[in-house]
Amino acid sequence: MTAPAELRRQDRAAFLAEAGWAQAEQRTVIGDASTRSYERLQLGDRTALLMNAPPAAESAACPPDADAPTRRRLGYNALARLAGPNMHAFLEVDAALRAAGLSAPEIYRADPAKGFALIEDLGDGLFAKAIPAGADEATLYAAAIDSLLALRAAKPRAPITPQYAMLSYDRLAMEAEVGLVTEWYWPFRKDKPAPSSAQADYFAAWAGVLDALSEPSAMVLRDYHAENLLWLPDRAGPQRVGVIDFQDGLVGHAAYDLVSLLEDARRDVSPDLAEAMIARYCDGARAQGAFDETAFRRDYAILAAQRNAKILGIFARLIRRDNKPRYHDFLPRVEAHFRRDLERPALAPVKAFFLRHFPEAVR
Numbered sequence: 001m002t003a004p005a006e007l008r009r010q011d012r013a014a015f016l017a018e019a020g021w022a023q024a025e026q027r028t029v030i031g032d033a034s035t036r037s038y039e040r041l042q043l044g045d046r047t048a049l050l051m052n053a054p055p056a057a058e059s060a061a062c063p064p065d066a067d068a069p070t071r072r073r074l075g076y077n078a079l080a081r082l083a084g085p086n087m088h089a090f091l092e093v094d095a096a097l098r099a100a101g102l103s104a105p106e107i108y109r110a111d112p113a114k115g116f117a118l119i120e121d122l123g124d125g126l127f128a129k130a131i132p133a134g135a136d137e138a139t140l141y142a143a144a145i146d147s148l149l150a151l152r153a154a155k156p157r158a159p160i161t162p163q164y165a166m167l168s169y170d171r172l173a174m175e176a177e178v179g180l181v182t183e184w185y186w187p188f189r190k191d192k193p194a195p196s197s198a199q200a201d202y203f204a205a206w207a208g209v210l211d212a213l214s215e216p217s218a219m220v221l222r223d224y225h226a227e228n229l230l231w232l233p234d235r236a237g238p239q240r241v242g243v244i245d246f247q248d249g250l251v252g253h254a255a256y257d258l259v260s261l262l263e264d265a266r267r268d269v270s271p272d273l274a275e276a277m278i279a280r281y282c283d284g285a286r287a288q289g290a291f292d293e294t295a296f297r298r299d300y301a302i303l304a305a306q307r308n309a310k311i312l313g314i315f316a317r318l319i320r321r322d323n324k325p326r327y328h329d330f331l332p333r334v335e336a337h338f339r340r341d342l343e344r345p346a347l348a349p350v351k352a353f354f355l356r357h358f359p360e361a362v363r
Contacts, residue, residue: 008054015116016041019109021048040121048108053087053115061086064165068172079176081167083247087112088164090247096166096219100154102147103232103242112163122242127226128267138273140231141261143240144224145277148257149284150238152218168216169252178206178306180313186358188316198357205353209302209346213253214295220252224260226267254285255300259307263337265315265330298346305341305350308334335361 002010016022024041029049035057039050059075061084071078083089087110097104105120127144131137182194182202194202223245230242258281262274278300285291311334315327339362342351354362 011114012050012052012116015109015111015114015118016050019118021050021118024048026050041118047121049105049119049121051090051117051119053085053090053117055085055087055113055115058084060084061089062167064167071172076176079172081169081173081248081250085115086164087115087117087247088161089249090117092161092164092166093221093246093249096154096249097151097243097246100151100219101238102150103230103235103239104246105242105244122230122232122244125231125242127229127231130231131226131267135231138276140229140241141269141273141277142280143231143238144229144261145258145280145284147238147241147243148224148254148261148281149288151257152254152285153288154219166219167250169220169222169250169256170216171210173250174210174306175203175206177310177313179203180317181309183313184316184320185312185361188320189361190358201357202353205349206306208349210306212298212346213302214299216250216252218252218254219249220254220256221246222248222250222252222256222260224257225264226261229261253299253303255296256303256307259300259304263304263308263341265308265311265334265337268333301341301344301346305338305344305347308338308341312338339363 013022016024021041021043024043027040027042029038029040036051036053038052041048041050059077062071062074062078062081066074066078076082077084091107091110091112094104094107098106103122105122108118108120110117127135127140131140179199179202182199186194186198221243224243228243228245230244232240232242258278262269262277278297282291282293282296285296286293312331315331315334318324318327341347342354342362351362
């Protein structure tokens with residue numbers, strides 16, 4: 001009986017042969033926190049990236065018509081509406097981004113059933129590398145804001161595949177994400193599970209806060225930050241920013257990706273630069289039509305706390321369950337973001353919960 005790893009190697013070899021890249025030189029590219037992996041391929045003067053996303057490596061994605069009990073039964077991917085093993089999500093979001101005028105990679109060939117895709121190589125110019133190497137930080141971040149504005153202005157488009165329908169970043173998904181704090185971050189910091197009474201208080205504190213959010217109305221990518229954005233200075237306008245790791249995109253709140261960019265878990269963004277970029281976004285959104293800046297800034301405050309709560313839980317899970325100790329290095333920055341987030345008036349109920357049950361997290 002052939003071992004699963006050998007079967008995977010055979011499938012990979014067959015995919016590359018069918019794509020005409022069997023003879024390419026191959027070099028592993030450092031991946032992210034997901035189960036996907038990447039290789040850079042060189043064939044003569046051509047390069048491409050091979051995405052390897054094993055379909056059985058993650059729990060099921062969310063079926064379009066799944067109710068809350070079904071999503072809970074299927075697991076975290078379905079609850080949070082992550083793409084999981086569904087490569088059709090990557091193909092669909094990629095097409096939407098390219099139609100909006102953004103520099104998402106061209107797809108040369110894909111086999112969603114086997115979990116392989118051969119995609120355009122946008123290079124190594126990640127913001128997180130380009131800025132320390134001398135690129136002007138404000139210029140790059142302004143370009144990233146302009147890309148978000150282009151995405152905001154994009155018209156809805158018909159799906160390219162019947163196997164995927166873009167869902168909304170709904171209340172259940174947001175609650176599942178903040179729940180990672182009591183599920184993973186609490187025991188990580190306290191060395192004991194969160195009592196059921198504290199968990200009930202925690203979700204009650206979030207309920208009214210999340211109720212205040214505007215209705216989801218924009219396409220959001222959920223991981224729009226300096227390690228997923230590439231500087232492409234030879235291109236023009238919004239296309240100067242290459243976008244990767246977007247398969248979890250949903251219809252959500254426009255402020256979410258701005259939070260991802262400006263309250264980055266992996267690099268510091270100064271308060272002055274962050275405020276300048278929020279103002280740039282608001283000015284650009286206002287120029288596109290009706291725009292309520294007060295509501296937008298309230299949503300930004302709520303989503304900042306919601307996202308950082310999620311990241312605290314995810315990083316604790318990566319350290320404890322997945323044995324990835326390097327995420328220890330990022331926790332102090334995310335904890336600092338979260339403490340600042342809870343100082344905003346919209347987050348008063350959540351701050352009160354932490355002062356009552358988990359004061360060491362907010363001091």
